[in-house]
Amino acid sequence: MASKARPLRFVYYCSGHGYGHATRVSAFASHLLKLEPQPVVHIVSSAPRHVFADSIALGAYYRNANIDPVIVQPLAYRVDRQQSVEVLRAFLEDKDEKILDEEQWLRAINADCVLSDAAFLGCAAANAADQDDSTQQASVDLLQTASVKQQILNPDTPITLREIEPLVEQILEGYRCADLLLRLPGAIPIPSFPVKPALPSPQWVDLRVRKFHPKVIEHLTKHPSTYQLLPPVPFPSQSMTKTLPRNVIAAPLIVRSPDPAVYTSKGRSRLLDSIGVPSHLHDPSQTKVLLVSFGGQIFHKPHSRSHSRTPSAAGTPHSNSVANKENVKHSLPPIDTSNSLPSRPDGSHVDALCNALRSTVLASQPPPTSPRMRQNNFTPSRNSSLRRGQLRIPGAPTAAIPASPTISYTSLPSVPTFTATPPTPRPRADNPFSDLSIADTEEDIPQLFPDDSWIAIVCGVPKDWGKEDGEELPGNFFVAPKDVYMPDLTAVADVLLGKLGYGTVSECVDSCTPFVFVPRPLFIEEFGLRMLLEQEGVGVELSRTSYESGEWARAVEEAWMKGKDVKVSKREVGETGKRKAEGLEMANTLVEWVQEWHGAVQVN
Numbered sequence: 001m002a003s004k005a006r007p008l009r010f011v012y013y014c015s016g017h018g019y020g021h022a023t024r025v026s027a028f029a030s031h032l033l034k035l036e037p038q039p040v041v042h043i044v045s046s047a048p049r050h051v052f053a054d055s056i057a058l059g060a061y062y063r064n065a066n067i068d069p070v071i072v073q074p075l076a077y078r079v080d081r082q083q084s085v086e087v088l089r090a091f092l093e094d095k096d097e098k099i100l101d102e103e104q105w106l107r108a109i110n111a112d113c114v115l116s117d118a119a120f121l122g123c124a125a126a127n128a129a130d131q132d133d134s135t136q137q138a139s140v141d142l143l144q145t146a147s148v149k150q151q152i153l154n155p156d157t158p159i160t161l162r163e164i165e166p167l168v169e170q171i172l173e174g175y176r177c178a179d180l181l182l183r184l185p186g187a188i189p190i191p192s193f194p195v196k197p198a199l200p201s202p203q204w205v206d207l208r209v210r211k212f213h214p215k216v217i218e219h220l221t222k223h224p225s226t227y228q229l230l231p232p233v234p235f236p237s238q239s240m241t242k243t244l245p246r247n248v249i250a251a252p253l254i255v256r257s258p259d260p261a262v263y264t265s266k267g268r269s270r271l272l273d274s275i276g277v278p279s280h281l282h283d284p285s286q287t288k289v290l291l292v293s294f295g296g297q298i299f300h301k302p303h304s305r306s307h308s309r310t311p312s313a314a315g316t317p318h319s320n321s322v323a324n325k326e327n328v329k330h331s332l333p334p335i336d337t338s339n340s341l342p343s344r345p346d347g348s349h350v351d352a353l354c355n356a357l358r359s360t361v362l363a364s365q366p367p368p369t370s371p372r373m374r375q376n377n378f379t380p381s382r383n384s385s386l387r388r389g390q391l392r393i394p395g396a397p398t399a400a401i402p403a404s405p406t407i408s409y410t411s412l413p414s415v416p417t418f419t420a421t422p423p424t425p426r427p428r429a430d431n432p433f434s435d436l437s438i439a440d441t442e443e444d445i446p447q448l449f450p451d452d453s454w455i456a457i458v459c460g461v462p463k464d465w466g467k468e469d470g471e472e473l474p475g476n477f478f479v480a481p482k483d484v485y486m487p488d489l490t491a492v493a494d495v496l497l498g499k500l501g502y503g504t505v506s507e508c509v510d511s512c513t514p515f516v517f518v519p520r521p522l523f524i525e526e527f528g529l530r531m532l533l534e535q536e537g538v539g540v541e542l543s544r545t546s547y548e549s550g551e552w553a554r555a556v557e558e559a560w561m562k563g564k565d566v567k568v569s570k571r572e573v574g575e576t577g578k579r580k581a582e583g584l585e586m587a588n589t590l591v592e593w594v595q596e597w598h599g600a601v602q603v604n
Helices: 019-033 049-057 081-093 095-109 120-128 161-175 214-221 265-275 321-328 352-358 371-375 438-442 486-492 502-511 525-536 544-549 553-573 578-600
Strands: 009-014 040-045 061-064 113-117 138-143 180-183 247-250 288-293 337-340 407-410 417-420 454-458 477-479 495-498 515-517 539-541
Touching (some): 009 019, 009 095, 009 120, 019 049, 019 113, 081 095, 081 161, 095 120, 113 120, 113 578, 120 161, 214 525, 288 486, 495 502, 502 515, 525 539, 539 553
Parallel strands (some): 009 113, 040 061, 113 138, 138 180, 180 247, 288 454
Antiparallel strands (some): 337 417, 407 417
16 A cells, blocks of 8 residues: 555566667656655566666666567668568467466565556556455556557558457557556557547558548647546455556656756766767757667677768868868769679668668769870779769669759669669869769769868667778768767767657657657558657758768758757757656656555455
8 A cells, every 4th residue: 555654666667679678768757766665676678687777777677578668670760560460469478377476476576556667567467466455466558659560651561450359459458457547748549548549559540641630639738637538457355446547647748857067068078088079079059960869779880991972063061071172173074883782681681770871871982084184194982982983782762763963773573673874974163074963963972061161970780880991981980889878979960860769759859959860651550759849849851862862962061950949949948857867757757656545455
């Protein structure tokens, strides 16, 4: 009972799918552990221990357990639907045994309340542990997503409703056992609490505009106190009755806060130094940072030996950009190159980031020079990024549309072929020995950045990525350490490129960092997160084709232009402590609800 002198004991079940759930759980567990008297918090998850480091440092206990089925993703933004369904089916076959194991463990530790972040098993186990009053478990869903992944857009073989519906029903039954819903910003409808909107979730979306239907938007923007809720699920033994009505509370943005020092010049430089960014690139008024982060997606290093990147005629140049632009003035005669690419080995992942880099770097062998170039003893600079050659993209899927007007894509049974043909050169009036102007060449080469003032910091890659066998990244790419604190890095970034997940979106909203996102059409959660970005942040969509081909520049520039003023203001204001205060307030609200819930349970 909540009236006991001992501290309250919370058990926090956390989905192992993606780091967003884990970072959110760790953030809220930390708020709970800062209360007086301090409660006991047990975290149960298949996510690795280190992602809960913040809350563990404050006293949280951690137990690794397989408590939810995860989605199978070949890439961070792609879903293998058939494999995901098979994983779900296998998990549900053992569901009853897993619930029994968790029920017995909850009784053994004498838990007072079960919290669940998208793991239905915890809700079901809490409701099952009802033998006597001393082991009653309050069950709370802390949800931004329903964790019921249903198909919205179907670019691959769809799963039939008849096949998925009985599986979804079992998940829904577990969520129905929860008595309180703490609904976070960016949420989608949670069908285990309100009567409407009901499943199936594809009915919530207008595919023509790729948004929720107006009625769904109206539901999400209403105050939760206006919802008609489904009745509580009774305890299995009927020995006690829940008398406190189920409730939905609008929660604040639960997010990990950055170190306040990162908004200072010294703090920014300290972080960038740790990543290997040279000091002359630390000034945010001169250098802009693109953070490439896809949460849990491991990218392999590129195979090109080039350091180069696409130049730009506009933008804020660095110290070496003048020489680069002089080299760009000289270009090459048209080269018609057709190269076959190796097919993807069975079971291997598509190396999308490397594809983007390979699309923008030089071929390993220098191309032939024109008579005009030889006449002037001109050798193309390694940094000019303009030589035409192989676009080697091992494992790349055939793109749906060309990345530029001069690249044609021919689909073969297993080996895609890319043909790159530059435009016909035109002599420049001020330099008859040059073949192309800067503007001419830029039309044909994929651009990662809007101009030379940008650098990229890549997360989720091995420490030695790009340094094996003499290969290296382009000179303006840097690899973040595996243990980098992402809220600090997100605060430093000017634009983030990644997928829409609650953890990344919330940190971008908190730090006022514009977000360029690659869509994941099979995740209905994206529609709620898009709404959050529209209301409180900046979001720009980048197609998968453009991401994989290295055509990032336009989306990055659009995001930067939309959000730069707010970003500059945020850097001036710095970390305010607002999110921490809101999190502590929600933790106090939860403790009060648990005490009220225990006092309201009636023994029959």
